Amino acid sequence: MDIPSLTIDRVRQALLSREFSAGELATAALRFAEAENAKTNAYLRFCPERAMAAAQRVDERIARGEDPGVLGGVPIAVKDVIVTKGVKTTCGSRLLAEYIPPYDATAVIRIEEAGGVILGKTNCDEFAMGSSNENSAFGPVRNPVALDRVPGGSSGGSAAVVAQGTAVVSLGSDTGGSIRQPASFCGVVGVTPTYGRVSRYGLTAFASSLDHIGPFARSVKDAATVLSVIGGRDPRDSTSAEAPVPDYSACLTGDVKGLKLGLPVEYLKHLTSETGDLISRGVDQLKAPGCQVREISLPATEYAIACYYIIATAEASSNLARYDGVRYTSRTPAGDTLSDMYRNTRGEGFGAECKRRIMLGTYVLSAGYYDAYYLKAQKVRTLIARDFANAFQEVDAIVAPVSPFPAFKLGEKVDDPLAMYLSDIFTITGSLAGIPCMSVPCGNTAEGLPVGMQILTKHFDETTMFRLADAFENVQRKQ
Amino acid sequence: MDRLNEVDTTGVEPMTQVLFEAGETATLRADVPATPLGNQAALANAPQPGAGYFKVPKVIER
Numbered sequence: 001m002d003i004p005s006l007t008i009d010r011v012r013q014a015l016l017s018r019e020f021s022a023g024e025l026a027t028a029a030l031r032f033a034e035a036e037n038a039k040t041n042a043y044l045r046f047c048p049e050r051a052m053a054a055a056q057r058v059d060e061r062i063a064r065g066e067d068p069g070v071l072g073g074v075p076i077a078v079k080d081v082i083v084t085k086g087v088k089t090t091c092g093s094r095l096l097a098e099y100i101p102p103y104d105a106t107a108v109i110r111i112e113e114a115g116g117v118i119l120g121k122t123n124c125d126e127f128a129m130g131s132s133n134e135n136s137a138f139g140p141v142r143n144p145v146a147l148d149r150v151p152g153g154s155s156g157g158s159a160a161v162v163a164q165g166t167a168v169v170s171l172g173s174d175t176g177g178s179i180r181q182p183a184s185f186c187g188v189v190g191v192t193p194t195y196g197r198v199s200r201y202g203l204t205a206f207a208s209s210l211d212h213i214g215p216f217a218r219s220v221k222d223a224a225t226v227l228s229v230i231g232g233r234d235p236r237d238s239t240s241a242e243a244p245v246p247d248y249s250a251c252l253t254g255d256v257k258g259l260k261l262g263l264p265v266e267y268l269k270h271l272t273s274e275t276g277d278l279i280s281r282g283v284d285q286l287k288a289p290g291c292q293v294r295e296i297s298l299p300a301t302e303y304a305i306a307c308y309y310i311i312a313t314a315e316a317s318s319n320l321a322r323y324d325g326v327r328y329t330s331r332t333p334a335g336d337t338l339s340d341m342y343r344n345t346r347g348e349g350f351g352a353e354c355k356r357r358i359m360l361g362t363y364v365l366s367a368g369y370y371d372a373y374y375l376k377a378q379k380v381r382t383l384i385a386r387d388f389a390n391a392f393q394e395v396d397a398i399v400a401p402v403s404p405f406p407a408f409k410l411g412e413k414v415d416d417p418l419a420m421y422l423s424d425i426f427t428i429t430g431s432l433a434g435i436p437c438m439s440v441p442c443g444n445t446a447e448g449l450p451v452g453m454q455i456l457t458k459h460f461d462e463t464t465m466f467r468l469a470d471a472f473e474n475v476q477r478k479q
Numbered sequence: 480m481d482r483l484n485e486v487d488t489t490g491v492e493p494m495t496q497v498l499f500e501a502g503e504t505a506t507l508r509a510d511v512p513a514t515p516l517g518n519q520a521a522l523a524n525a526p527q528p529g530a531g532y533f534k535v536p537k538v539i540e541r
Contacts, residue, residue, distance in 0.1 A: 102520040195497045209497055235508035241498065306480050326533050331526035338536045364480075376483050378493030383486065385494060434497040459498065 001025065003032045003075075004165020008222045011073050011168065015062060022062075022073035026055035026117050029075040033119055033166035040142045042151070042160035044080050046120035047087045051075075054117045061115070069115025070229055076111055077167035079158045080121040081128050082213065083202040084108055091204050092126040092136040092154075095349030098329045105202020106237065107171055107213050107230040114229045119167060122157030126351045127320065128173055128206045130154045131181060131423035134414055135353045142410070145187055145450060149407040152182030152423075155216070159186040162216045169217045169226050173203055175210045176308050177402075177427025180439040183216055184402035184452025187441050189223045189469070190216050192427075194460050195434030196241035198227070199234030207315035208239075210308075210431050220440060220470040224248035227462065243460050251463045252470040257290030259468060262395035266301040267426050270404045278451045279401045282442040285475045286399065291468070296395060298387040301429055303380050305421060308428040310364050310377035316354075317361030323349065356417065385433040388456070397468050398456040401426050402439045406449035426454060436462045440469040441476060 001020055014020055020028075030048055037043045058072045083089045083101035090096045104112075111118065125135035133141040133156025141156040143149040144164035151160040155172030159182035162170050172179045174192040183190025191214040198213045205211060215226035231245040263283055268276065283293055325331035325345030332344035350358070364373035391398060403423055413420045430437035436459070439452035453472065457465040522528040527535075 099524055102516055102523060238508075239497075300486070303483055303486055306482050310480060310483075325526060326535055327525055329524050329526060336536060338538050341536050373480060373483075375493055376486075376488065378495060379488035379491045380483055380486050381494040382491050383488070432494075 001028060003029055006075070006168045007219060008071065008074050008168065008225050012068065015058070015068050015073050022055035022058035022068070022117065023052065025073050026051045026075065026119070030119055033161070036164055036166050039147060040144050040151075040160050040164055041139050042123055042141050042144075042157040042164065042166065043077065043120045044090065044123050044138055044157070045088060047084070047118060050084070050087060051117050051119050054112055058115045058117070069113070070225060071111060072115030074116050074168050075119050076116045077120055077122045077158060077161045077170040078108060078118055079124050079155050079170070079172045081124060081173055081204040082108060082171055083204070084118070084121065087121065089121065090138070091128070092124045092138060093349065093351070093354070094137040095323050095330045096328060097137070103202065106199040106234045108202065110230050111171070122155070122161055122170060124157055125154035126354050127204065127316070128154040128175060128178055129316070129353050129357055131177070131420050132408070132413065133157065133182070134410065135351055137351060140410055143186060143407050145448065146407060149409055149449070150185065152185035152403075152407065154178040156182050158216050159183050159188055159190060162186070162188045162218055169215055169222050171213060171230070172216055174212045174214055174431065175206050175312060176431050177424040179212070179214045179216065180402050180427045180437060180452065180454060181423055183439040184450065185407040187444070187450030188216055188218055189220055189438065189440055190214065191223050191227060191438040192430065192436065193227055193231065193462055194241070194436045196239050197231050197436070197460070197462070199237040199240040201234055201236040205319040207312040208319065209315060210312055212431075220466055220473050221249050221252055223438070224252065224466045241460070246463055248462060248466050251467055253467060254471055254474065256286070256468055256471040259291045259397065259464070260395045261286060261291050261293045262296035262391050262398045263293055264298045264301065264398060264400055265295050266298055267400040270422070270425060271401055272405045274445045275401055275403070275405060275451050278443045278445070279453060282453045282472065283399055286468075286472060288475060289471050293399070294395070296391050296398070298391060298429065300380065300383040300387050304384055304429045304432060305425055307377045307380040307384065308424070308432060309360065309421065310373050311381060311432075313357045313361030314365045314374050315361070317358045317365065320354065320358055353417070381432050384429055388433045388435055388458070392458040396457070397464055400454045400456065402452040402454045403427070406445050406451055430454075430456050435459055436465050438465055438469060440472055443476065
């Protein structure tokens with residue numbers, strides 16, 4: 001079996017024809033992933049016992065003549081900010097290096113109920129804060145496409161394993177671009193669904209009004225299949241939506257004739273020329289299957305980064321207050337008082353980027369600055385969301401770049417946080433509006449570095465997004 | 480961050496909810512009992528558990 005080329009359909013067909021069993025596939029996939037991981041550091045750890053138990057349940061289903069499940073036997077990786085019962089979940093932080101969750105995230109439960117086989121947990125920026133995966137306490141991830149470059153972040157490991165072929169699909173999380181940007185850098189499909197589409201129960205909270213769980217895959221169809229599995233109302237997450245979840249993979253008809261697409265002029269600034277050329281070519285290619293493209297304007301875009309870094313850090317400063325040395329494994333005992341214990345535990349446990357964001361967030365929420373920063377940012381967020389609502393009265397979908405530039409070299413931007421934050425300039429807006437958005441491969445630069453095209457649609461219209469992405473993928477593959 | 484002052488937000492409501500259109504039932508679950516995590520599991524990750532509680536440095540002087 002050629003593990004790096006597996007798809008969900010291929011696994012299903014092989015299991016049903018008894019070409020190989022889920023147990024054989026899990027054994028081979030684990031062996032392959034463990035051997036390949038030395039190159040990229042994309043997995044932080046494997047969970048072979050859990051994987052083999054899941055595979056065995058799938059084989060038992062097949063032996064009883066039952067359906068193996070939508071994801072039956074499929075090797076899957078999960079970002080290490082999503083909790084797995086009995087399997088260490090570190091969030092890429094020294095502070096949680098020994099944390100073993102007592103429960104499973106809803107998305108993890110749904111993956112395994114559908115027959116998915118979770119091989120292990122993937123590396124990420126600490127508490128999902130970063131755009132290069134260089135903020136992990138357990139070392140950076142190397143981009144499998146070019147090993148001297150970053151895979152993007154924060155879900156760098158989840159993007160890398162899919163690109164490398166050491167998992168068929170994976171789960172990541174996205175707060176300001178943490179799925180789409182690494183998907184773009186690694187040349188895979190990455191989906192940030194509508195806010196509320198997927199339960200966040202068991203996702204370690206970073207910024208609750210912006211956090212999403214979403215899939216990575218090597219094809220639009222596989223990503224669509226995973227979202228159908230993990231989506232839907234969950235009583236354990238009060239922000240999860242009641243809206244019914246379609247079978248997205250069945251919506252990939254290839255018919256995009258007459259679809260109206262908007263190209264936001266504000267997103268064509270700041271691009272490297274190669275990225276700009278690839279995006280222009282990609283947009284042109286969408287005309288062949290019958291899409292109509294027009295330029296649109298999203299005028300509040302230029303304020304999105306400031307708006308995001310106020311709201312996201314404010315929420316992070318509150319959410320990360322729980323790592324206080326009392327409940328979550330790490331405590332640095334020096335000092336006699338409770339305050340000393342808090343200060344030492346957090347001072348030693350958090351990395352530089354987390355500290356920077358916690359301090360910024362605490363500042364913007366502090367008495368006297370709340371109105372000027374936090375409240376103002378929330379009002380600007382309304383304007384950003386309104387831009388999209390207005391645009392979607394005229395167009396069915398928006399197409400845009402994911403990142404201004406392709407994967408950069410390890411270490412290139414670590415000393416310049418503001419340059420790093422610019423990586424997210426085109427992904428933050430969709431996150432602030434809470435609309436579905438995804439990255440789909442759009443060709444490579446002369447150096448062979450992947451560039452992703454972003455597709456955004458209105459709330460809960462993942463169907464149009466996937467249909468367009470699938471049509472685009474078909475055009476790209478014909479080249 | 481001060482760039483935001485360039486934006487006129489007169490009469491604009493702050494976005495305190497991501498999905499305005501969600502029904503009020505969206506925040507309620509069925510009122511049925513479920514098994515809680517349990518004391519032992521809840522304390523399993525505590526750096527210093529004791530007598531069924533999380534222990535911290537002394538905060539109140541006698």
